[in-house]
Amino acid sequence: AQTVTQSQPEMSVQEAETVTLSCTYDTSESNYYLFWYKQPPSRQMILVIRQEAYKQQNATENRFSVNFQKAAKSFSLKISDSQLGDTAMYFCAFMKPPRQLIQGAQKLVFGQGTRLTINP
Amino acid sequence: GAGVSQSPRYKVAKRGQDVALRCDPISGHVSLFWYQQALGQGPEFLTYFQNEAQLDKSGLPSDRFFAERPEGSVSTLKIQRTQQEDSAVYLCASSPDRDTYEQYFGPGTRLTVT
Numbered sequence: 656a657q658t659v660t661q662s663q664p665e666m667s668v669q670e671a672e673t674v675t676l677s678c679t680y681d682t683s684e685s686n687y688y689l690f691w692y693k694q695p696p697s698r699q700m701i702l703v704i705r706q707e708a709y710k711q712q713n714a715t716e717n718r719f720s721v722n723f724q725k726a727a728k729s730f731s732l733k734i735s736d737s738q739l740g741d742t743a744m745y746f747c748a749f750m751k752p753p754r755q756l757i758q759g760a761q762k763l764v765f766g767q768g769t770r771l772t773i774n775p
Numbered sequence: 776g777a778g779v780s781q782s783p784r785y786k787v788a789k790r791g792q793d794v795a796l797r798c799d800p801i802s803g804h805v806s807l808f809w810y811q812q813a814l815g816q817g818p819e820f821l822t823y824f825q826n827e828a829q830l831d832k833s834g835l836p837s838d839r840f841f842a843e844r845p846e847g848s849v850s851t852l853k854i855q856r857t858q859q860e861d862s863a864v865y866l867c868a869s870s871p872d873r874d875t876y877e878q879y880f881g882p883g884t885r886l887t888v889t
């Protein structure tokens with residue numbers, strides 16, 4: 656079974672600083688998908704960024720980027736120029752690919768989360 | 776367009792009562808997932824539908840939990856004879872196609888069993 660570990664329960668930085676959230680995972684799969692989701696106090700889970708394991712290039716989305724180290728099974732999220740609206744719980748998640756092409760998305764395995772606070 | 780909606784947003788049940796939680800996925804989304812999120816924890820998978828077929832229910836914690844999606848759109852998660860350990864936020868997510876694998880989440884239903 657796959658497991659996802661986020662070793663930082665809480666982090667706090669000043670506005671405009673850069674912050675990195677850590678995530679490690681365990682799997683015997685060679686291909687898979689990794690995600691970072693953001694959950695603000697409103698509880699609505701929002702996708703921040705995704706990475707396919709077969710792609711060597713790290714994914715980026717505006718101020719958000721990942722450092723994907725497949726051999727080390729590490730998937731960290733870097734937030735540049737942090738903003739007050741980035742305050743939220745952040746969850747790292749793993750997904751196995753479907754066994755058949757006709758299948759769609761598969762279940763997500765989540766880490767325990769990191770509570771990130773951006774201070775003014 | 777409209778996102779995933781869930782109702783009710785909050786539910787308080789006395790121990791032993793039955794509850795039904797509703798999920799309206801994004802129109803046209805084939806896949807639908809239910810997750811349970813305990814306080815301060817990450818969501819945990821409960822069950823998964825592709826259209827009306829329940830393809831995976833391995834995460835349902837007991838036979839008191841039952842989910843259905845009879846017409847391949849709206850889904851209901853039912854919990855019979857609720858227990859205090861069922862208190863959690865229940866999240867529903869839907870996914871549009873097989874290419875992006877992105878799951879779109881609803882706001883969740885917070886269930887409190889007293």
